[in-house]
Amino acid sequence: MTTLSTDELDFGDGGPEVQHEGSWYDTVAKAVAHLVLLFFSAVMTIPFVWAFLTSLKPENKIFTTIRQIIPADPTFANYVNVWMQNPLDRWILNSLVLAVGVVFFTLLLDTLAGYALAKGDFKGKSLVYTLVIGTLVIPPQVVLVPLYLEMNALNWSNTYWAIMVLYIANPFGTFMMRQFFLGIPDSLIEAARMDGCSTFQIYTRVMLPLAKPALSSLGVFTFIFVWGAFLWPLVILNDSSMYPLQVGIGLLTGRYSSQWGQLLAAVVIAALPVIAAYLLAQRTFMEGIALTGGKG
Amino acid sequence: MAESHGLQRVRRRFSGYLSTEHVESTDTDLSWYAIILPKVVLFAAILLVPFIGAFYISLHEWAPLAQTHPFVGLDNYVRLFQDPVFWNAIINTAGYSLALLVFDVPIALGLALLLNMNLRGTKFYSGAIFLPVVTSWVIVSLIWSWLYNPEYGLLNAILGAVGLPQLSWLQSSSTALASIALMSIWKHIGFNMVIFLAGLKGIPDDYYEAAIVDGANRWQRFRYITLPLLKPTTFFVFIVTLIFSFRVYTQVYVMTQGGPVRSTYTIVYYFWQTGFQEFEMGYASAIAVVLFLIVFGLSILQQRTWGDDVEY
Numbered sequence: 001m002t003t004l005s006t007d008e009l010d011f012g013d014g015g016p017e018v019q020h021e022g023s024w025y026d027t028v029a030k031a032v033a034h035l036v037l038l039f040f041s042a043v044m045t046i047p048f049v050w051a052f053l054t055s056l057k058p059e060n061k062i063f064t065t066i067r068q069i070i071p072a073d074p075t076f077a078n079y080v081n082v083w084m085q086n087p088l089d090r091w092i093l094n095s096l097v098l099a100v101g102v103v104f105f106t107l108l109l110d111t112l113a114g115y116a117l118a119k120g121d122f123k124g125k126s127l128v129y130t131l132v133i134g135t136l137v138i139p140p141q142v143v144l145v146p147l148y149l150e151m152n153a154l155n156w157s158n159t160y161w162a163i164m165v166l167y168i169a170n171p172f173g174t175f176m177m178r179q180f181f182l183g184i185p186d187s188l189i190e191a192a193r194m195d196g197c198s199t200f201q202i203y204t205r206v207m208l209p210l211a212k213p214a215l216s217s218l219g220v221f222t223f224i225f226v227w228g229a230f231l232w233p234l235v236i237l238n239d240s241s242m243y244p245l246q247v248g249i250g251l252l253t254g255r256y257s258s259q260w261g262q263l264l265a266a267v268v269i270a271a272l273p274v275i276a277a278y279l280l281a282q283r284t285f286m287e288g289i290a291l292t293g294g295k296g
Numbered sequence: 297m298a299e300s301h302g303l304q305r306v307r308r309r310f311s312g313y314l315s316t317e318h319v320e321s322t323d324t325d326l327s328w329y330a331i332i333l334p335k336v337v338l339f340a341a342i343l344l345v346p347f348i349g350a351f352y353i354s355l356h357e358w359a360p361l362a363q364t365h366p367f368v369g370l371d372n373y374v375r376l377f378q379d380p381v382f383w384n385a386i387i388n389t390a391g392y393s394l395a396l397l398v399f400d401v402p403i404a405l406g407l408a409l410l411l412n413m414n415l416r417g418t419k420f421y422s423g424a425i426f427l428p429v430v431t432s433w434v435i436v437s438l439i440w441s442w443l444y445n446p447e448y449g450l451l452n453a454i455l456g457a458v459g460l461p462q463l464s465w466l467q468s469s470s471t472a473l474a475s476i477a478l479m480s481i482w483k484h485i486g487f488n489m490v491i492f493l494a495g496l497k498g499i500p501d502d503y504y505e506a507a508i509v510d511g512a513n514r515w516q517r518f519r520y521i522t523l524p525l526l527k528p529t530t531f532f533v534f535i536v537t538l539i540f541s542f543r544v545y546t547q548v549y550v551m552t553q554g555g556p557v558r559s560t561y562t563i564v565y566y567f568w569q570t571g572f573q574e575f576e577m578g579y580a581s582a583i584a585v586v587l588f589l590i591v592f593g594l595s596i597l598q599q600r601t602w603g604d605d606v607e608y
Binding site (some may be wrong): 045046047048063067109113115116117120121128131132138142144148152165166171174198200227235249250270274278279282286 | 332360417423429430433439588
């Protein structure tokens with residue numbers, strides 16, 4: 001993972017052009033490759049399209065018009081109904097607050113800590129680094145019971161903070177930023193010191209501007225991760241108005257077990273923001289995964 | 297780590313002004329402590345203390361509202377190893393993991409190789425295949441519950457159309473776990489594909505050019521250049537998939553609630569049920585500790601080969 005750089009994920013720029021291959025063989029190979037890729041693209045996208053088309057059918061006609069792939073008279077009634085009956089707007093707001101909050105604190109604290117671990121010179125540095133590496137292998141589920149008791153003792157259950165702290169504490173970003181900052185030459189820092197920069201000014205004026213690609217990768221990955229979080233919010237919240245979108249939607253299944261139109265409408269509403277962002281910034285999303293793939 | 301273009305540019309621009317002599321730091325250690333303190337406090341309060349707490353609680357009988365939490369020694373662990381539901385959960389989790397390793401990783405590698413051919417439309421293909429990765433587990437679980445619907449679902453419609461027997465998917469104890477695994481493979485392929493793709497892009501073109509000059513055909517180039525140089529990436533993908541898959545929970549909660557007849561109980565699902573439904577927190581912590589030991593063992597394996605990275 002540490003060997004990956006953002007430069008390597010460059011789509012479309014020519015690999016070695018192969019002129020020597022027999023052109024007939026090459027054409028067949030390319031055609032087969034296209035077919036396979038087309039097949040998998042279809043397999044990956046059809047479920048979403050199918051769910052969307054179903055959500056446009058009137059609830060009472062879903063089962064009778066199942067063979068009709070494109071709905072004859074599409075309607076947004078399911079969307080209106082599920083929106084009116086559930087605090088979807090509040091859940092979306094909760095999810096946004098959580099995701100943006102976690103991304104902000106993750107970027108801030110992890111760049112600071114990563115900077116100190118990569119370039120700092122202080123007693124106890126190796127101890128802190130050991131702590132980072134050590135906590136990296138703890139599955140988050142292991143801390144849930146004690147953390148639940150801790151949050152209850154603090155009277156923090158049903159707050160945004162209780163949910164956010166678990167994700168902000170994740171050591172992965174610190175590790176990633178340390179690796180990134182290690183690649184920045186010491187001579188740059190010394191030059192800044194000669195110009196009179198303090199340790200903190202070097203962070204704001206040298207390190208942060210250089211870290212932009214890593215920051216966007218870490219930010220995007222953290223956002224997807226927190227937006228999709230399920231178990232911890234489910235456990236620590238018992239006030240349904242505090243639910244993030246995923247928990248709210250996940251708990252709808254019981255009530256809407258046979259009302260697929262409305263359930264899928266809710267699903268489309270929940271999926272749309274992330275899919276839209278993904279379509280706009282496909283490359284950043286993929287780089288985020290390629291760079292941060294190790295995160296549990 | 298390869299340097300980014302930006303970094304190389306900065307270095308070129310500054311190289312005239314840089315001196316190699318060491319400049320004495322005017323700051324004391326204190327500013328470094330201030331910089332790292334917030335994260336260290338969070339580590340300690342949110343991860344380290346609760347982590348130790350999990351071991352402590354697992355040695356007690358612990359109901360959250362009880363006045364006392366009697367010490368029971370290793371009783372929870374003894375009970376755990378005699379608990380058929382727990383063994384069932386371990387076997388289910390391992391089976392799920394195995395399915396991901398056997399199907400997900402090779403397909404992801406194959407797709408990455410095809411995308412690495414730089415065909416026209418590569419951006420579209422990779423975008424489509426990666427789409428399930430950015431959507432959340434809850435979303436895809438609900439969509440697939442609809443696809444798996446025995447009477448009205450798309451999958452049975454396809455099976456029926458080609459004349460194959462229809463399945464009851466999530467509603468039968470013999471197919472429910474496999475159905476969850478199938479969906480998870482579908483969701484996870486794009487993730488591994490992108491990691492493989494990054495590994496493939498990291499192999500220098502010179503190697504292939506030299507091989508072409510030597511007359512190596514496509515298969516030989518794959519067999520003697522790509523595969524050996526991709527070994528660290530492959531191993532990394534295997535271990536990460538394994539560690540991820542041992543935490544399977546959300547799909548189970550949304551799609552089957554562990555049923556039918558506990559056929560989809562996984563380790564984390566059982567942990568959640570004992571800890572946060574039945575509030576037997578001592579027993580749940582014992583499950584969590586065992587989960588940690590399993591994942592830790594797998595991580596050791598990963599750390600060991602991490603240093604084995606091939607340098608180009």
